[in-house]
Amino acid sequence: MESITYKGNKYLYVGTRHRLTKKIEYYVDPTPIVDDSMDVTNWRYEILTVIRYRWLVRKLSQYAKVQYHIGLYFIASVHKLSEKQLLEKAKWAGTSIGYCIRVL
Helix, strand or coil: CCEEEECCEEEEEEEEEECCCEEEEEEECCCCEEECCCCCCEEEEEEEEEEEECHHHHHHCCCCCCEEEEEEEEEEECCCCCHHHHHHHHCCCCCCCCCEEEEC
16 A cells, blocks of 8 residues: 545555454655644644454444544654655554654
């Protein structure tokens, strides 16, 4: 998997986490958004989360469909990141470190 397009934006494939009832795919947007919400200007890179439920779960529940989430996780950086740095940091999405991955 290389990349996907969602709502007009291209997202780069980061990786997949496998769970018992679902698999979660992570994609990152390589074009940053300027975030002036703090005292310093940050570059914010959005992470797209795609949840795909397993076959048995889809058969048992009518609500188990493919779900797309933007904004659950993001990367905040003081400097613009290269594609290699971006993919390296985005691999931490979905772990116990929280919703924001801060790069100084």
